[in-house]
Amino acid sequence: xxxxxxxxxxNKQVIFKDYFTGFPKESDMYVTTSTIKxxxxxxxxxxxxxxxxxSCDPYMRILMQRVVPNGLFNYTPGSPLIxxxxxxxLDCGHPDFKVGDLVWGPNTRWEEYKVIMETESLxxxxxxxxxxxxYTGLLGMPGMTAYAGFHEFCSLKKGEYVFVSAASGxxxxxxxxxxxxxxxxxxxxxxxxxxxxxxxxxFGFDDAFNYNEExxxxxxxxxxxxxxxxxxxxxxxxKTLDAVLLNMRTHGRVAVCGMISQYNLDQPKGIKNMMHIMxxxxxxxxxxxxxxxxxxxxxxxxxxxxxxxxxxxxEEDIAEGLESGPAALVGLFKGxxxxxxxxxxxxx
Amino acid sequence: xxxxxxxxxxNKQVIFKDYFTGFPKESDMYVTTSTIKxxxxxxxxxxxxxxxxxSCDPYMRILMQRVVPNGLFNYTPGSPLIxxxxxxxLDCGHPDFKVGDLVWGPNTRWEEYKVIMETESLxxxxxxxxxxxxYTGLLGMPGMTAYAGFHEFCSLKKGEYVFVSAASGxxxxxxxxxxxxxxxxxxxxxxxxxxxxxxxxxFGFDDAFNYNEExxxxxxxxxxxxxxxxxxxxxxxxKTLDAVLLNMRTHGRVAVCGMISQYNLDQPKGIKNMMHIMxxxxxxxxxxxxxxxxxxxxxxxxxxxxxxxxxxxxEEDIAEGLESGPAALVGLFKGxxxxxxxxxxxxx
Numbered sequence: 001x002x003x004x005x006x007x008x009x010x011n012k013q014v015i016f017k018d019y020f021t022g023f024p025k026e027s028d029m030y031v032t033t034s035t036i037k038x039x040x041x042x043x044x045x046x047x048x049x050x051x052x053x054x055s056c057d058p059y060m061r062i063l064m065q066r067v068v069p070n071g072l073f074n075y076t077p078g079s080p081l082i083x084x085x086x087x088x089x090l091d092c093g094h095p096d097f098k099v100g101d102l103v104w105g106p107n108t109r110w111e112e113y114k115v116i117m118e119t120e121s122l123x124x125x126x127x128x129x130x131x132x133x134x135y136t137g138l139l140g141m142p143g144m145t146a147y148a149g150f151h152e153f154c155s156l157k158k159g160e161y162v163f164v165s166a167a168s169g170x171x172x173x174x175x176x177x178x179x180x181x182x183x184x185x186x187x188x189x190x191x192x193x194x195x196x197x198x199x200x201x202x203f204g205f206d207d208a209f210n211y212n213e214e215x216x217x218x219x220x221x222x223x224x225x226x227x228x229x230x231x232x233x234x235x236x237x238x239k240t241l242d243a244v245l246l247n248m249r250t251h252g253r254v255a256v257c258g259m260i261s262q263y264n265l266d267q268p269k270g271i272k273n274m275m276h277i278m279x280x281x282x283x284x285x286x287x288x289x290x291x292x293x294x295x296x297x298x299x300x301x302x303x304x305x306x307x308x309x310x311x312x313x314x315e316e317d318i319a320e321g322l323e324s325g326p327a328a329l330v331g332l333f334k335g336x337x338x339x340x341x342x343x344x345x346x347x348x
Numbered sequence: 349x350x351x352x353x354x355x356x357x358x359n360k361q362v363i364f365k366d367y368f369t370g371f372p373k374e375s376d377m378y379v380t381t382s383t384i385k386x387x388x389x390x391x392x393x394x395x396x397x398x399x400x401x402x403s404c405d406p407y408m409r410i411l412m413q414r415v416v417p418n419g420l421f422n423y424t425p426g427s428p429l430i431x432x433x434x435x436x437x438l439d440c441g442h443p444d445f446k447v448g449d450l451v452w453g454p455n456t457r458w459e460e461y462k463v464i465m466e467t468e469s470l471x472x473x474x475x476x477x478x479x480x481x482x483y484t485g486l487l488g489m490p491g492m493t494a495y496a497g498f499h500e501f502c503s504l505k506k507g508e509y510v511f512v513s514a515a516s517g518x519x520x521x522x523x524x525x526x527x528x529x530x531x532x533x534x535x536x537x538x539x540x541x542x543x544x545x546x547x548x549x550x551f552g553f554d555d556a557f558n559y560n561e562e563x564x565x566x567x568x569x570x571x572x573x574x575x576x577x578x579x580x581x582x583x584x585x586x587k588t589l590d591a592v593l594l595n596m597r598t599h600g601r602v603a604v605c606g607m608i609s610q611y612n613l614d615q616p617k618g619i620k621n622m623m624h625i626m627x628x629x630x631x632x633x634x635x636x637x638x639x640x641x642x643x644x645x646x647x648x649x650x651x652x653x654x655x656x657x658x659x660x661x662x663e664e665d666i667a668e669g670l671e672s673g674p675a676a677l678v679g680l681f682k683g684x685x686x687x688x689x690x691x692x693x694x695x696x
Binding site for chain 2: 069070071072237241250251256257258259262267268269270271272273274275276277278279280281282283284285286287288291
């Protein structure tokens with residue numbers, strides 16, 4: 001049903017209830033409906049957005065804590081969740097946008113419609129030959145994170161040994177494919193047989209294993225990397241990181257992208273093998289998309305080319321409807337998603 | 349008493365007894381005396397060395413374990429310890445050396461005399477206007493480690509906030525002085541009031557504290573670095589590193605040079621605050637002198653200039669006589685040494 005500018009319509013929202021500890025539950029959010037007038041204030045620079053796709057990302061869990069690290073802003077209890085998303089401009093007072101534009105950005109609220117005053121973070125989508133949902137994953141923050149972490153930090157060489165954890169996730173699946181394009185040997189870990197099959201048969205990893213079936217991660221890594229690991233792309237932290245440090249090669253690089261295994265713990269797990277950083281002169285770097293935003297145009301060109309040439313494929317896990325958002329987000333931390341978790345609010 | 353080439357003389361040695369766990373004790377070594385003929389084998393390329401100064405370095409503890417990380421070679425029970433040292437050539441079959449040369453290198457055995465067949469690691473000392481013992485510290489491996497770690501990895505900028513642990517040690521005292529020369533704000537930690545005074549009044553640190561008097565290291569760091577830490581030069585690891593991670597600034601650098609607090613533990617302490625590496629995009633790098641050997645000539649020129657200009661001073665803790673070696677080495681792990689721990693075997 002087309003949205004008619006000027007109408008007052010119902011506006012479904014996913015509301016963050018309150019700060020909590022431990023694993024997120026669906027009941028930490030609720031779905032409600034308010035109303036909104038589909039019009040930007042007369043004479044303002046605002047943009048009225050209709051949300052199409054919402055991104056479920058692990059960092060969102062951190063924003064559900066009362067205390068967050070410097071530089072982050074936690075969610076406001078009683079207000080909608082905020083995350084990356086793709087939207088369509090329905091009405092517009094801003095000279096840089098026009099009605100019908102598709103945009104993506106990090107301040108997408110989990111609701112159907114929203115009038116936005118701060119438009120700096122909105123990026124226009126200029127390519128219509130790929131799924132717009134890709135701007136929550138492959139062509140958005142996760143893709144750029146994989147690309148920047150891998151190309152800017154890892155400075156990998158052909159033939160190097162690369163390990164990726166959470167390898168079928170939004171970022172991991174790309175890291176593995178980038179590594180293969182560079183001629184590396186790539187092994188990924190994931191949490192189910194279905195995901196392991198995806199890694200080996202869809203994404204072209206050289207090998208993959210189900211970490212739930214390995215009671216000794218150190219032994220597993222020694223089996224998959226008898227020569228050791230040159231590059232570890234860390235999406236999980238915790239015991240996997242600890243086992244990896246034992247198996248790194250001299251001058252290895254650890255790209256710390258995420259530590260999803262730790263986000264729901266009151267006390268993070270201690271990493272015991274730090275001395276290997278010294279013994280093997282390992283380089284560990286935390287990184288974020290934000291530090292590499294200037295590379296986005298080059299990244300986008302490269303990725304669009306890869307997609308066209310079928311050099312990169314991408315797996316999405318699509319949840320239908322805003323009301324499916326809480327379950328989809330909670331599912332990230334249970335490993336329920338197969339590929340990038342997206343919530344479809346509307347398709348046009 | 350001058351040594352006479354050709355004579356058979358007694359040769360005092362410090363012998364490593366056997367692999368152990370826990371803190372080193374003097375009884376893990378013993379002093380014995382053998383004999384040696386002061387002559388290189390006829391027609392050989394060998395060099396006969398008279399040892400002058402021996403270096404006590406924390407890494408030596410790691411070589412006293414049965415199992416050591418790849419790339420390291422542990423000590424042989426029943427044989428002398430091996431470490432960095434300064435020696436004089438007494439007899440010589442090698443074209444690159446002559447009698448009377450002073451040399452330094454990593455394969456110095458803890459004994460009075462030694463015939464060396466492998467001379468590749470020996471470096472000739474060409475400057476006589478500084479104490480030769482400095483080649484175990486300021487002008488040797490620790491100096492080069494401080495220099496390389498600081499200048500090559502930390503890429504520091506004027507005004508940055510620098511924290512150094514074990515700051516009065518062989519490496520720490522130099523890191524602090526290098527940082528001051530670069531216009532940084534530098535705070536050091538050490539284990540006694542005497543050391544703290546040294547940091548503040550001899551080495552010119554902006555501030556310093558005794559970690560034994562701080563039951564909450566996080567709170568101490570927040571007091572000394574209300575704006576956070578840009579660069580942490582880690583010589584100790586463990587709980588200090590964990591507290592530092594909480595206090596790092598965005599894009600901070602952690603140079604992992606040593607983790608002396610962990611070398612005597614059966615189970616290293618787990619580091620809990622790893623997520624801050626990700627939150628703050630921290631750069632952590634293990635490094636070693638070995639990766640920067642090509643910089644040694646430049647380093648030596650720079651340091652000799654600094655010494656001449658009194659821009660760098662250096663504190664040594666001199667133990668007299670080879671038989672004082674075990675106590676001196678053990679003392680490193682008790683924090684008994686004030687400055688670089690050197691053992692004098694002979695002064696000429």
